[in-house]
Amino acid sequence: MxxxxxxxxxxxxxxxxxxxxxxxxxxxxxxxxxxxxxxxxxxxxxxxxxxxxxxxxxxxxxxxxxxxxxxxxxxxFGMLFQGGALFDSLPVWQNVAFRLMRGSLKRPKAEAREIAVAKLRRVGLGPDVADKLPAELSGGMQKRVGLARAIAAExxxxxxxxxxxxxxxxxxxxxxxxxxxxxxxxxxxxxxxxxxxxxxxxxxxxxxxxxxxxxxxxxxxxxxxxxxxxxxxxxxxxxxxxxxxxxx
Amino acid sequence: MTALTAPLAAIGRPVIATLALIGRLVLFALEGVSHLFRPPFYFREFGQALWQIGWLSLPVVGLTAFFTGGALALQIYAGGARFSAEAVVPSIVAIGMARELGPVLGGLMVAARVASSIAAEIGTMKVTEQIDALTTLSTNPMKYLTLPRLLAATLAVPILVAVGDSIGIAGGWIVGVSRLDFNAATYLKNTVDFLEFWDIASGLLKGAAFGFIVALAGCFYGMQSDRGAQGVGRATKSAVVAASVMILAANYLLTELFFSS
Missing domain, CATH: 3.40.50.300 (P-loop containing nucleotide triphosphate hydrolases)
Incomplete structure (x- = not known):
């Protein structure tokens, strides 16, 4: 490969x-x-x-x-960066769905959010995290969000x-x-x-x-x-x- | 031979480094502008940049213009009194604000507030690998970060200059009426009668150029930021210094271009 x-x-x-x-x-x-x-x-x-x-x-x-x-x-490709590399200015769900909201993989906003919430759930984070900013999360949670972003577009x-x-x-x-x-x-x-x-x-x-x-x-x-x-x-x-x- | 060439090398090295820096800056600007003609265009980022650069800079630009207009009225009155020309205060305040002080002081205040903020934000994104993350998410950082800021600053600063000009003239009017015993209506009439369209338009064109310079310096130095807090700090300082120097240099060149004949 x-x-x-x-x-x-x-x-x-x-x-x-x-x-x-x-x-x-x-x-x-x-x-x-x-x-x-x-x-x-x-x-x-x-x-x-x-x-x-x-x-x-x-x-x-x-x-x-x-x-x-x-x-x-x-x-x-999907990538999980060492420090998470989450975008500070975007809420968690928009970080996860970043690729699904623009470019060739663009989906309607509601669908992108739904996928983001599902991916967050897959990495053990509840939907209450979706609207938080990355700075409000612990280091472990940020890694999980980074992981969810890496797998969001499968x-x-x-x-x-x-x-x-x-x-x-x-x-x-x-x-x-x-x-x-x-x-x-x-x-x-x-x-x-x-x-x-x-x-x-x-x-x-x-x-x-x-x-x-x-x-x-x-x-x-x-x-x-x-x-x-x-x-x-x-x-x-x-x-x-x-x-x-x-x-x- | 080394003793002879060493002084030349000491002069040549910074000259070459400065020319290389100018070259990189020009190429960066051209690449940034080229994305204006290539989709996609990120409207949300453009709107946010317009808000950050335009609306949130209004208080600092307004206050600067107000006090400058007032001080200018006092200075011209005191200077004009030496040859009985106190009556020129309204027209000189208006022309001075519109042609020179509005765009230059507005540009410098925006440089201090916005170039530093852009450089710090993009520099932090660079050292925390957010710029790399953008690339891996199929998003061009020049298109997503640089172009919206360049465009927003180029459009917002002339508007700030127009507002600043008005506030500065109002500052001069308040000082003229309350401290220098001008008649309120006569002051306004003299302001309007002597102010020409080109006085205002040249200042707005300068504002557009200064806005572009501010965003360019912020984005360029942010993207060049080294690792760590020190790197971000250096990028921020360089952005403000470069933007301020470029604004003053561009102001001279534009003044030559607009008014030398």
Whole structure:
């Protein structure tokens, strides 16, 4: 479904991605792990076209993303941002139904609201939340609203950027379970970036370890503990000594 | 060689940086305006921008104009008394407000209030990934955020200038009648008799240009905002400074264009 071949990206002298090659099969959930500042978010933004890679090819369903129609391409995606990225000036339901109120997916206002309320219910939020402003919600509720927005237009592909960052362990567990359930019931292809190992085990079908600008290891989540890769081993056990610390 | 070229490099670097900044600003403006001719057009965002920029700026522009008109009357009276020309107070207040002080002071007050607000709002959206979110939701940020503000400011500021001119002239009239012993009706007659259409129209055209500049600076620096609170603060400050300087520079160029002959 998503194929990345030899992606390079630099910001000035900082060479963030140094030849990332990765395949995400259709209908599977890929979790990209790696330390802070290793380029995980840049990788997602490259796929979405928010950041242009310096070189390499990104294909979605076999189509080169640089040559596809931008609106049609983005209509296939939903994304949950790290901080929620909810629009402060709009009530919750308009945030969720944003895509359904404009552009090619535009619906009548009443129908868009109905869908938004249904999606809010799907992520465990009642209709009383619909008319509140994002600033009136807790961090966990904002994540849920972000999740509802990501799935509102029933996209084929969903990206989750650090979905549990800043949440307490119980709320993180709730969000992880929601993501897993939603991805499974929608049959969507999902890419999640995180360094939270409980998220990895709850969400992933496959795992890829990004370090030093390249994918060090990729494989099914059940083989992660026996990967035999020193980087993965150090990362998943959170050890201070190992090849990652040596490089830092 | 380095010792010889170092002073030149020290001069050249900021010059090149300034020219590059002007280039980016012009390209940003052209891209923003180009969306006027390409649907969709976001009427709701335009209406909100018109309210924020136009209606909510009215008190500050009105108060500025009122006190400026009053002070202008006192100054012209005091200056005119040196060569027995006190009678010119009504006409000079009217011409001064309509041609120069109305648009320039109105533009500067709107720059302080609106350019800062736009830059802070868009800058915060940038650093909290709301601009990226807009893009992933198939919405062009230039079309959704920049064009409505550019258009609203270009239309609203001339209206604010017209209202400001009227309030400023009224301020001059109040001071003229209450403090300088002018006859109320004569003051008004002199104001109307000496004020020409082009005095008012040139001020309104200046207002439109200043409105465009204010929104352009706010949107441009907001979109360029770096990460964090410091980045948003820097964007806000840069927007107000750039808008104020551009307003004063544009005022000179437009005055040359309108009145040099």
């Amino acid at each position: 998503i194929t990345l071949e030899n992606i390079h990206k630099s910001f000035g002298a900082q060479h963030v991605l140094r030849g990332v090659t990765l395949e995400v099969p259709k209908g599977t959930s890929m979790v990209v792990i790696g330390g802070s500042g290793t380029g995980k978010s840049v990788l997602l933004k490259c796929i979405l076209g928010l950041v242009s890679p310096d070189s390499g090819t990104i294909r979605v369903a076999g189509e080169d993303v640089t040559r596809s129609d931008r609106d049609a391409f983005l209509a296939r 996209p084929e592909i969903i990206f989750f950027d650090e979905p549990t960052t800043g949440l307490d362990p119980i709320m993180a567990g709730v969000i992880n379970d929601l993501i897993r359930e939603i991805v499974t019931e929608m049959g969507a292809t999902a890419v999640t970036i995180t360094h939270d190992m409980s998220s990895v085990r709850a969400i992933a079908d496959n795992v890829a370890m990004l370090h030093d600008g390249v994918i060090k290891w990729t494989g099914p989540v059940e083989k992660m503990d026996d990967s035999g890769d020193a980087y993965v081993d150090q990362f998943i056990h959170g050890r201070a000594d190992g090849p990652i610390a040596a490089i830092r």
